Amino acid sequence: MEERRYRSASGAPIALRRRQHSASCRELAVRCPRLQLRSLSAVTSAVWLAAYGLFVLSENSMVLSSAIFITLIGLIIYLHFVKIDQESLLVIGSLGIQVTSSYASGKESTTFIEMGQVKDVVINEAIHMQKVIYYLCILLQDPGDPQGVSEVVPLFQSSKPRLDCLIEVYKSCQEILEQRKTVPQSS
């Protein structure tokens, strides 16, 4: 088990943790930076100052209490639905690939793709919001066409690691996926 530091596409520090459970099972987890106190206090002060400005103009004290409410509810919604703490990839050769996202509030959302559907795990580059980024994605097999790709599942969407981290994850995944060809599958 080892952990290494990398940078995300926007420059934030992220950490990649690799664990080898067995010869054909690996877990790769990318940890995103935690919610910064300075950005939280900046947003809270901005909202509260704006609400105080409105209160001075309108003389209605409901503005202040609703601003406090909005800040609290907004923070809870952000931590539960938006802020991702860790994204992990569990590759089990001959079984499948499991993708887990853990949110800052503790919620975990998991997706499992069985190995028969996985065509390959590749690093693709695409245009995203006026930038060209590298991202890792799982190519799903098209059941009718052995050469075709039916669906693309992008991974590590919120941590967006840079190419050096992606190459490490790619090499680890390919070592396990190569075993599919050498070991004959019984269907």
Next chain:
Amino acid sequence: ENSPAPLPERAIYGFALFLGSWFGFILYIIWAYVPETWLFSLGLTYWPQKYWAVALPVYLLVAVGIGYILLFGINMMSTAPLNSTDTITDNYAKRQQQKKFQEEAIPALRDISISEVNRMFFLPEK
């Protein structure tokens, strides 16, 4: 033939456009500034409202400004999302034909699948 050289016909077109644009501009200034009573006394009664002399340029400039933002937005919307297969392949690449491999000849141009490209780039050959 289509050459950008100056020709006599082009000089005539240019001069006609120049005169036409000056005429249009003088007409617009007269319509905008000359009071309606003077125009009526000359017998020219069927003209659009003077409101449009101000409204049309404003509409035009606002449309140009919105056009910048709209073009930007249309470009962003037409960009394929990260989970679409358009980032990997398209109809031409799917239907391409494999040409036979000839000895000592440069291989024919074709689209290589992304798995092969990744292996070549990121997996070191031993």
